Amino acid sequence: MHLAHFVYRSARNHPESSLWLGPGIDINYAEGARRISNIAHNLLTLGAQRDRVAIMSKNRFEAFEIFLGAQAAGMAATPLNPKLHADEVSIMLSDAGARFFVFSPDFLEIAELLRPRHPEVEHWICIEDRDGFETYGSLLLGGRDAAPNILIEPDDVAWLFYTSGTTGKPKGVMETHRNLVSVVEQLRLCLFPHVNETDRVIHFAPIAHASATFGLVYLSVAGAQIFPELPRFDPPKVLESIDRFGATASFMAPTMVQMLLQVPDIERYNVESLRDIFCAGAPMYAEVMKRAIEVFGPIFSQGYGQSEAPSQCGMHKSEYDLSSPEKMKRLASIGREYPAVLMRIVDEDGQEVGSNVAGEITVRGNIVTPGYWNRPEATNEALKNGWLHTGDVGYRDEDGYIFITDRVKDMIISGGSNIYPREIEEVLLEHPAIDEACVIGVPDVVWGEAVKAVVVARDGFDDAEAVIEFCRERLASYKKPKSVEFVDSLPKSAYGKVLKKDVKARYWQNSSRAI
Incomplete structure (x- = not known):
């Protein structure tokens, strides 16, 4: 089982459903799967299975497309935060040993600066034609309908996710196909069992982060992926885009929700199409959640995880109830662990503590990374006796809801x-x-x-x-x-x-x- 299978399965079952939507863009699953197949075949012509494909792009469908194309080729997609400084990108390219660097023209200067420094990166590919660089269009040539006939193992790296370490040196978290397929399964089972091919998820948060993971849930059921091509998170334009494209879902960091709530006369925007907003990536203030539910309705779900274990537990929107004093207490909770996830809260000696006693959150399951890229010491520090130590301190109440109280690390x-x-x-x-x-x-x-x-x-x-x-x-x-x-x-x-x-x-x- 591998991630690109989601697209091919959806293309077989719902070929005419929209895959990519945006201003002037409507590509259905049948055509989208062909494009991804051509990308995968052409990448393998230029490189080899298990190569790393670095991607630096603003939110646009081609960035998600190359992400999936790399995975269909059995390569590790390596999306880079578009906010990074050129020197930080350089460190990550070297560490990953990337063979490809695919970028949107917004990062042309970074590509021009780094190309002389990185002879190991053999292919510099711009999503739009630019002199001196290989063209993204060349990856789409070939007319192939099927994915490459290669064996992709569940424990092959699908996504090499870079996160800074406490020493300041970035670490590549290896997220395997097994990890990410399990994440999708858990999210589908616990938070989004109702999604189907009529859904449309709109991307405002960077797809180099959790928005892509959320998008995978909708790829698995032939839901559309909307890229409104906003240059930044502009709250009024975000609300207008939701209305324009009839978006039913979105991933938003808590800050984004808070910014939307500050829009004057927010009630004049039509966002009735929204059925789900998934919040994760940072702590959610209870007061912000309360206000958000009052304004948008009970459409919010919340997830908790980290790069090393992207989806550990969460709160379904049905668990929030502003009319119930008991449920109001849960506004500050990150929810319960998912069925296929083991979570323990332990003391300094690694012994599990009881209800309402604070300790470090540790986790096991198919969602947990096998480790850091080329960092055995860091891997051994994070994964002790088979358990990932999250660095977060929290407690579990008598009903099984987990509350974060502090962070061990100073992030x-x-x-x-x-x-x-x-x-x-x-x-x-x-x-x-x-x-x-x-x-x-x-x-x-x-x-x-x-x-x-x-x-x-x-x-x-x-x-x-x-x-x-x-x-x-x-x-x-x-x-x-x-x-x-x-x-x-x-x-x-x-x-x-x-x-x-x-x-x-x-x-x-x-x-x-x-x-």
């Missing part, structure tokens, strides 16, 4: 993006006027958390904008600090370690948070 989640402080701290310490740095997440009404740098500077230096600009030149824009505070010293333990919890405390002490 910041801003607008659904994972940001690791040490990576930013290392950049800050390159600044000639900064002696010490501590990066934390602080409450933000729009983004959930915002990146804040607390620094010890020398010689009276206190130019916050210069520090932010220094980071902007060296990091992806979304990672740079939104604010900088200058202090005389940072609190430290007896061993000289900065007490980050103490630094964070005064920013969070008046914040009530439900995640």
Whole structure:
């Protein structure tokens, strides 16, 4: 079983149903499957099974198409966050050993900059024709109706997903066909048993992340994939697009939902076609969920997972009930584990704790990654005695609902993006006027958390904008600090370690948070 099978099965059962929709675009499953077959055959002509195909693109159907084409060729699709800095992309290309780099013209400058640095990348393919680069159209040639006749094993890597580590060095999470097929099965069973070929999922969140995983659920039943081609998440245009295309479903990070709720006169937009909004990727505030249900109706489901185990547990929309005081408490829960997932909450010794006792969440099941690409030490650290240690602290109540209370690691989640402080701290310490740095997440009404740098500077230096600009030149824009505070010293333990919890405390002490 492999992911591309979803498309071929849907093409056989519902050939005339729309696969790709967008402005001026309507490609049905029969034609879509032929396009994916041609891509797969042509990739194998240029490369070999199990090669890595790096993809950097704005949200457009061709990016999802090459993702599926690579998998039909038995290769590992490697979508890269479109917000990344060129230097970060370079590190990932080297680490993955990518043979292909497929990009939309928005990233032409990055491709031109990196091509001389990466002779191992043999094929630089632009989705639109650009001088000096191979054309995406050449991958569509051949007129083949069937996928390549190759054996794709369940444990072959389907998606090499890059996530920054706590050391600041990106790690490639190996998500296999077994992992992702299991994710789709669990989501279909628990959250979306009702979806069918009449559904239309619209993509606003990056398909290099969870929006593609959500899209796979709809591919498995011949649902349409809508790409409205918005340059950014513009709430009024998002609402207009839902109406224009008759979208029935979408994946949204909690920040996106919060931004929609801030649209003036939101009730004037027609979003009656929406039946499902799936929220994941960051903590969801209870008050935001309550307001969202009041405005949009009971159409929200919530998932919990991470790159290493994309779908561990969740809340179906039927479990939210604003009229029930008992169910209102669940607004802050991430739900119960899925049937084919084992979750334990353990203490520091790895022993399972009882109900309403906090501990680290650990998980087993077919959704769990086999490890990190070329990182055996990191793999052994995350996967201990057969269990993935998530780094999240939470508890399970007497009804089996799980609540997250904290994170073991210091990861910041801003607008659904994972940001690791040490990576930013290392950049800050390159600044000639900064002696010490501590990066934390602080409450933000729009983004959930915002990146804040607390620094010890020398010689009276206190130019916050210069520090932010220094980071902007060296990091992806979304990672740079939104604010900088200058202090005389940072609190430290007896061993000289900065007490980050103490630094964070005064920013969070008046914040009530439900995640």
